[in-house]
Amino acid sequence: xxxxxxxxxxxxxxxxxxxxxxxxxxxxLLLFIIYINDIDDCVAGRILKFADDTNIYHTVxxxxxxxxxxxxxxxxxEWSKEWQMLFNADKCRVIHMGYxxxxxxxxxxxxxxxxxxxxxxxxxxxxxxL
Numbered sequence: 149x150x151x152x153x154x155x156x157x158x159x160x161x162x163x164x165x166x167x168x169x170x171x172x173x174x175x176x177l178l179l180f181i182i183y184i185n186d187i188d189d190c191v192a193g194r195i196l197k198f199a200d201d202t203n204i205y206h207t208v209x210x211x212x213x214x215x216x217x218x219x220x221x222x223x224x225x226e227w228s229k230e231w232q233m234l235f236n237a238d239k240c241r242v243i244h245m246g247y248x249x250x251x252x253x254x255x256x257x258x259x260x261x262x263x264x265x266x267x268x269x270x271x272x273x274x275x276x277x278l
């Protein structure tokens with residue numbers, strides 16, 4: 149696949165595009181949505197997507213729920229490696245909600261995820277006590 153950019157009647161050289169989605173194009177957003185469309189297939193829990201933000205959540209009461217969420221996180225990492233779109237573990241956070249939550253630790257790519265009491269998502273601050 150090759151890509152040619154034009155600006156003010158001038159063209160850039162042809163370049164091979166080996167991965168990702170061309171940025172700054174009219175089709176870029178649509179191509180990105182198509183590109184990540186199957187990410188839902190690799191998780192058993194619920195997943196929310198908005199642009200390039202992805203949130204996964206589970207109800208966690210039992211140790212098997214902790215394992216299921218960790219398994220989903222591992223599957224997301226494998227998906228991201230396969231599609232060459234790695235998650236930035238430094239931007240990933242865990243927020244434990246509810247009184248009976250197991251307060252478990254979770255990892256992506258062998259990096260322990262930071263546990264926080266509140267997180268801003270799409271301009272709205274969500275706290276562990278809502």
